[in-house]
Every structure is written in structure tokens, then in C-alpha cells.
Amino acid sequence: MKLYDYFRSSAAYRVRIALNLKGLQAERAFIHLRKNAQREAEYLAVNPQGLVPALVVDDGTVLTQSLAIIEYLEETHPAPSLLPAAPAARARVRSLALDIACDIHPIHNLRVLRYLLHTVGTTEAQKDAWYNYWIDVGLEALETRLARDAATGRFCHGDTPTLADICLVPQLANARRVKLDLTPYPTLTRIESACVALPAFADAQPARQPDAES
Amino acid sequence: MKLYDYFRSSAAYRVRIALNLKGLQAERAFIHLRKNAQREAEYLAVNPQGLVPALVVDDGTVLTQSLAIIEYLEETHPAPSLLPAAPAARARVRSLALDIACDIHPIHNLRVLRYLLHTVGTTEAQKDAWYNYWIDVGLEALETRLARDAATGRFCHGDTPTLADICLVPQLANARRVKLDLTPYPTLTRIESACVALPAFADAQPARQPDAES
Numbered sequence: 383m384k385l386y387d388y389f390r391s392s393a394a395y396r397v398r399i400a401l402n403l404k405g406l407q408a409e410r411a412f413i414h415l416r417k418n419a420q421r422e423a424e425y426l427a428v429n430p431q432g433l434v435p436a437l438v439v440d441d442g443t444v445l446t447q448s449l450a451i452i453e454y455l456e457e458t459h460p461a462p463s464l465l466p467a468a469p470a471a472r473a474r475v476r477s478l479a480l481d482i483a484c485d486i487h488p489i490h491n492l493r494v495l496r497y498l499l500h501t502v503g504t505t506e507a508q509k510d511a512w513y514n515y516w517i518d519v520g521l522e523a524l525e526t527r528l529a530r531d532a533a534t535g536r537f538c539h540g541d542t543p544t545l546a547d548i549c550l551v552p553q554l555a556n557a558r559r560v561k562l563d564l565t566p567y568p569t570l571t572r573i574e575s576a577c578v579a580l581p582a583f584a585d586a587q588p589a590r591q592p593d594a595e596s
Numbered sequence: 597m598k599l600y601d602y603f604r605s606s607a608a609y610r611v612r613i614a615l616n617l618k619g620l621q622a623e624r625a626f627i628h629l630r631k632n633a634q635r636e637a638e639y640l641a642v643n644p645q646g647l648v649p650a651l652v653v654d655d656g657t658v659l660t661q662s663l664a665i666i667e668y669l670e671e672t673h674p675a676p677s678l679l680p681a682a683p684a685a686r687a688r689v690r691s692l693a694l695d696i697a698c699d700i701h702p703i704h705n706l707r708v709l710r711y712l713l714h715t716v717g718t719t720e721a722q723k724d725a726w727y728n729y730w731i732d733v734g735l736e737a738l739e740t741r742l743a744r745d746a747a748t749g750r751f752c753h754g755d756t757p758t759l760a761d762i763c764l765v766p767q768l769a770n771a772r773r774v775k776l777d778l779t780p781y782p783t784l785t786r787i788e789s790a791c792v793a794l795p796a797f798a799d800a801q802p803a804r805q806p807d808a809e810s
Contacts, residue, residue, distance in 0.1 A: 430744070431695075431737050443684045447691035447698070454687040470657045473668040477661035480697075481645075484661070488702040497729070502712075502722060512716070523645050530644070 389591035392552035402582035412593035478546035486520030603805035606766035616796035626807035692760035700734030
């Protein structure tokens with residue numbers, strides 16, 4: 383397998399955690415998003431959508447979309463499982479992951495911020511307010527949901543890490559990078575601490591990647 | 597089962613199609629998003645996140661996030677299947693669905709448009725340009741992807757409808773509602789025609805719902 387990766391992409395970060403949790407090795411190629419390497423012919427030949435991450439599996443098939451890649455890893459390498467067994471519990475974990483992957487992350491990713499600045503013509507301060515607003519709204523809903531639900535354990539669902547934790551940790555890393563105050567989210571940060579105590583999460587952190595920049 | 601629904605929500609529309617394809621009946625409750633009924637105590641008691649759709653299953657568990665709900669329906673009512681059998685094919689279908697659910701839809705939904713108008717302070721024309729831009733970028737990538745791939749058939753994946761079609765049809769309905777020119781997307785509109793020829797898709801259309809308004 384070969385993972386097309388970028389240290390600061392939170393979608394790629396999710397896949398790095400999943401590979402580590404499964405104990406899987408993947409060759410790595412680094413696509414520098416801030417230098418627009420995802421729009422160069424070499425990468426477009428692999429993934430015409432120009433998005434990171436992409437995972438090339440052993441028969442050459444190119445998989446995209448972090449959650450679809452992780453479901454693939456789950457189906458092809460079931461142990462350790464990243465989803466619980468019961469359908470309603472699986473739905474809970476997937477919905478927590480989608481709360482982040484659909485309702486928080488896409489609204490503040492790099493291309494949206496660039497459009498705000500360069501096409502809408504916002505100020506840097508308006509762009510930062512946008513970023514913080516959408517993360518805050520999303521994390522607040524997630525904190526409420528996790529804090530009130532007995533199914534929440536040491537991790538987002540019970541006491542083993544799942545797809546939900548895999549999405550939570552990179553989202554909180556983004557929030558920390560823009561110095562968002564996380565004190566209103568004690569459940570989220572407690573779960574984050576439990577996650578990053580595991581080497582599978584810690585080794586996937588952006589700062590520990592070969593292409594990391596300060 | 598009881599579906600909390602709103603005729604114009606494209607996420608709810610996805611769940612309506614999935615229920616119809618599976619031949620499942622659900623009691624319906626209508627939450628008027630434009631009147632902010634999703635923020636009223638009665639609905640917040642069901643779903644504290646105040647999002648539509650929510651599906652209450654027979655033991656009273658409340659499921660949220662359209663894609664998580666549809667995966668639940670797939671696991672609990674496997675026939676007819678909305679995902680192919682092979683893991684790589686399942687990953688392709690899920691990634692097409694996520695191309696829409698993560699990379700197109702969240703950027704132009706109602707709450708984002710409201711924030712643009714009322715907090716960023718854009719004009720109506722800038723808000724409309726935003727809407728059209730993100731749908732166009734997303735549909736262009738999807739058209740390229742589907743047009744070049746031999747796995748595309750009568751539907752997004754082969755000759756039976758899948759989760760990918762369930763996401764495509766509501767997204768194109770949104771595009772039509774804002775009168776976006778769809779002629780650059782012949783593969784998408786061809787697949788849409790194949791879908792809406794099926795009663796499961798046609799009966800789920802916004803205009804055919806009991807709460808529909810013009």
C-alpha cells in the first residue's frame with residue numbers, strides 16, 4: 383500500500399491513525415498542499431481529483447475519501463476493530479465521525495478559507511472569526527452529545543478507540559493550531575488525552591511526520 | 597421507525613430514498629427548518645443537536661447523520677443492497693457519496709449561507725455566487741471521475757442504485773433549485789434520469805412530500 387499524505391491534512395491524519403491502530407505499514411508519498419503539489423501532473427495521474435489522502439492498494443486501485451479508506455481497512459483487516467459490533471452502536475460511532483467530517487471540517491478547510499479571502503474579499507480577522515465560529519459550533523454540539531450519553535467511555539464509544547476518535551483527534555489539533563480555547567470541551571479533551579497516550583495516535587501527529595514543517 | 601424529516605433537506609431526502617429502496621415504512625414527523633422548528637424544545641428532546649434527519653428505531657434509539665443512518669439500514673435490512681460486495685467497490689461507492697456529503701453539501705447549506713449574509717455581511721449576489729461556485733467545483737470533479745471510470749454504469753456504480761446515487765440525486769436537486777446550468781455534467785444528469793425513473797427515487801422528491809411548499 384502507498385499513502386499519499388500531507389502532515390497537516392486532518393483527513394490524511396485520520397488515515398495515518400487507522401493504519402497505525404491496525405498495525406499496517408504503507409509506503410508514503412508527501413503532497414505539499416500549501417505549494418499546490420496536489421494540482422501537479424504527477425499527482426493528478428494518481429488521483430485526478432487532486433485531493434489528499436489517497437491510498438493505493440496492492441492491486442493498484444486508488445482509494446480516496448478518508449472515511450471510505452478507513453471503512454476499507456476495517457473490512458479487509460478486521461482486527462483490531464474500529465467499529466463496534468451492533469448496528470446501532472456502529473451508527474453512533476459513524477454519526478460522531480460524520481459530525482466532524484461533514485459538519486465541522488469542510489467549512490473551514492484551506493480552499494474555503496482561500497475563497498473567503500480572495501473571492502469574497504474578507505479581512506484576515508473575518509476569516510479567522512469564520513474558522514473559530516464553525517469549529518466552536520461543531521465542538522459544542524459534540525461535547526454536549528458525548529457528555530450526556532452513557533455510551534461514551536474512556537473513548538468516544540466505550541473503552542477502545544473507534545472511527546469517532548480517529549476523527550476527533552485531528553479536529554482538535556486544528557482547533558489548537560488556531561489557539562481556540564478548549565476549556566468549554568472537557569469531555570473532548572479528556573478523550574483526546576486518552577487517545578494520544580496510545581502510540582498509534584501519537585505517532586500519527588503532524589509534528590512527527592517526515593514532511594513536517596513548523 | 598419514525599423519521600424526522602423536512603422536504604427540502606437534502607440529507608433527509610437521502611434517507612427517504614434509502615427507506616424506499618429497502619421497501620421500509622417509517623412514521624414521519626416534519627421539522628420546518630426555515631421556521632427554526634429544529635431549535636424548539638419538542639424536537640431538541642428527541643435530538644439535542646437540532647439536526648434533520650433523525651431516525652428513531654424500534655427500541656427508541658435515535659440515529660443521526662444521513663450516511664450513518666443509511667449504513668444502519670444496510671446492516672439491518674441487507675436486501676436490496678445499497679453497497680456492492682467487494683471492499684474496493686464499497687470504498688468507491690462510499691467515496692463518491694462522501695465527495696458529495698463532505699466536499700459539496702456542507703459548504704452551501706442553510707446555516708452557512710445565513711452566516712455569510714448576516715455575519716460576514718455579503719450581498720445576496722455574493723451569497724449566490726458562493727453557492728454556485730462550490731456546487732460547480734464539486735460537480736465538475738464528480739463528472740470527471742464518473743465519466744472516466746469503467747466501474748460507472750447505468751448508475752454511479754454498475755447497474756443498480758447505491759449509496760452514491762442516493763447522494764447524487766438530492767445534490768442535483770439543490771443545483772436545479774438555484775438554476776445552475778447542468779449541461780457540463782452529462783454523466784451526472786444521465787444517472788439522475790435513470791434514478792428518478794425508479795419510484796423509490798421519484799417518491800422521495802421534495803415536491804412529493806406532505807410538508808412540501810412551493
